[in-house]
Amino acid sequence: MSPTKTLADPIDVMGRLLSFEGKQDPYPLYEQMRAHGPVVDVGGAHLFVTGHAECARALREPDLLSTDAAVQDARLPGWREHASWSWLTKNMLFSNDPAHERYRRFFSSAFSARSVEAWRPLVERRAAYAVERVARLAAGGEVVDLVAEFSFPMAAGVIGELLGIPDEDHDAFRADVGDITLTLEPIRDMGQLTAGDAAMERLAVYFHDLVARRRAHPTTDLTSSFTAARDTGGELSETELVANLMLLLVAATEAPQDLLSNMVRLALTHPAQAERLRTEPDFAAGFTDETLRFDPAAQILNRVASRDLDFFGVKVAQGVPLTLLIAAGNRDPRRFTDPDVFDPARRDNSPLTFSGGAHFCLGAALARMSTETAVPLLLRRLPGLRLAGEATFRDQIVQRGHGRLPVTTD
Numbered sequence: 001m002s003p004t005k006t007l008a009d010p011i012d013v014m015g016r017l018l019s020f021e022g023k024q025d026p027y028p029l030y031e032q033m034r035a036h037g038p039v040v041d042v043g044g045a046h047l048f049v050t051g052h053a054e055c056a057r058a059l060r061e062p063d064l065l066s067t068d069a070a071v072q073d074a075r076l077p078g079w080r081e082h083a084s085w086s087w088l089t090k091n092m093l094f095s096n097d098p099a100h101e102r103y104r105r106f107f108s109s110a111f112s113a114r115s116v117e118a119w120r121p122l123v124e125r126r127a128a129y130a131v132e133r134v135a136r137l138a139a140g141g142e143v144v145d146l147v148a149e150f151s152f153p154m155a156a157g158v159i160g161e162l163l164g165i166p167d168e169d170h171d172a173f174r175a176d177v178g179d180i181t182l183t184l185e186p187i188r189d190m191g192q193l194t195a196g197d198a199a200m201e202r203l204a205v206y207f208h209d210l211v212a213r214r215r216a217h218p219t220t221d222l223t224s225s226f227t228a229a230r231d232t233g234g235e236l237s238e239t240e241l242v243a244n245l246m247l248l249l250v251a252a253t254e255a256p257q258d259l260l261s262n263m264v265r266l267a268l269t270h271p272a273q274a275e276r277l278r279t280e281p282d283f284a285a286g287f288t289d290e291t292l293r294f295d296p297a298a299q300i301l302n303r304v305a306s307r308d309l310d311f312f313g314v315k316v317a318q319g320v321p322l323t324l325l326i327a328a329g330n331r332d333p334r335r336f337t338d339p340d341v342f343d344p345a346r347r348d349n350s351p352l353t354f355s356g357g358a359h360f361c362l363g364a365a366l367a368r369m370s371t372e373t374a375v376p377l378l379l380r381r382l383p384g385l386r387l388a389g390e391a392t393f394r395d396q397i398v399q400r401g402h403g404r405l406p407v408t409t410d
Contacts (some may be wrong), residue, residue: 008032010040010048014323018186023397026299027340030328038332039314047314047322052336052352054312055329058322060357061311064303068095071304074319076187084183084196087204090243093251093359100358103244106235108362110222116365120373123158123366127374130154131381138409143388146405148174151260152253154374158366159252163245164214164221169206176203177253184398203249207242222248248363256367258297258401259288263375265405266291266342268387273344277376278383284372287344291371292330293351294342299327300398301355326352327400384410 010033016022017029030050033040038051049055058064065071069089072079079085088094092103109115130153137144144150156170165173176199183196211227218224223245230236236244267274267287276283301324305316316322329352331339336346354361361367379385388408394401 007035010036010042014048017397020395023395023400024393026327026397026400027331030325030331033325034328034332038334039312041314044315044317045320047311047316047320049322049324050328050332051312052329052332052334052350055324055326055352056350056356058303058311058324059301059352059355059359061303062097062358063306063309064322065096065306066094066100066359067302067304068099075304075321078190082190082193082197083200083204084180084193087200087243087246088183090240091247092244092362093247097358102235103240104358104362106229107226107244107248110225111362111366113365116369119158119162119366120369122161123369123373126154126157126161127370127377129157130374131378134378134407135381135409138382138385138407141408141410143406143408146264146407147257147261147402148404150264150374150378151257151402151405154260154370155253155256158256158370159249159363162222163249164210164219164223165249173203173249173253175199177250178394180250181254181399182396185396186398200246203246204242207245207249208238211238211242211245251361252363252366254399254401255297255361256363256370258399259291259367259371260374261402261405262295262297263287263291263371264378264385264407265387265391265402266295267375267379268385268407270342273342274379276344278379281376283344284376285368286346286349287375288368288371289349289351290342290344290346292353293336293346293349294330296327296330296351296353297399297401298353298355299400300324301326382409386410 013029013032017026022029033048034050038054040048049058072085072089092100095103130150133153134144134150137149152174160170179195179199183193210223214224214227218228226241230241267277273287277287303322303324305318305320307318309316333339354364385407389406391405392403394403
């Protein structure tokens, strides 16, 4: 008789996942959690969700709430004293209906399929600029940090130009955007919010001023359009407008930056796939989908039960939090054949990375266009591009991305 395998304690697994070492390679830890099943009930006080179908259902379940102000009141006493979460709970990502529906209705038309397609020349121009920046810096075999010199300039350049933010201001936002995403990590000490508080206050001042300038002197950018719509329709307060403009900047910089970096690293470690990216224009869409599945930037999302409910046979009491391990769901063997194999030709791919339901990512189509344009262009322009050292990830797991990605060219 074979000995019974001892399962790792779920709380211990999460503790290791939150360590710096765990964040560098979280996938073995997700498998340890998955060994307990697709829904892991920790004494009725917390649920960890590892299954693809279960995560997909949770993202679409109206009785599972995003972390809004009411949820924070119950979970994080003292949060209202912190600028980071005070601003976050006024945007569409951290709100629930009816506020969420009102925010989403106001902003969504600007990101229609027709609008995104009209932005293609802007995306192509920004991609060409970012690629030439790398080519110039890598001349002579110099080592270049792809995050700082390609991924960030590309992502910030696209959303910055759409919002009407001058190019000379982009670099100043890089640290602030990173500090704000740090506030999304599990909070053990309220001191973790200090840097994010300061960053959010700086961005709030900037966007209040930008709105005032666009109100006085409108242009063709989105900030001008949103400001005029707010002033005409009165659907949003000035504070809500600024909060959601900050969300657009942060979300459309950090997540696309991380997607770009992940795509380039995976291309450079899979040379045959990189060659297809260079030569087959239609290959980029599948490569993007598989990157979103195999190594997503958004790894974890949180929900809270608004009432007592049954979730795949597990009784969940009102107020109980659910941690959706999106990256684990993306490697669920019940949904994907050979889930730990990177396969851009995978059929019927359905990564959970852009969320789902009412909170499906507003900028998903723009992020896809940006990566499908910029990464193949980079590989064609620099066919000798290669990794020049170990790629490291930031000390984050909710929004996981490279801290540095050194590359060089032959």
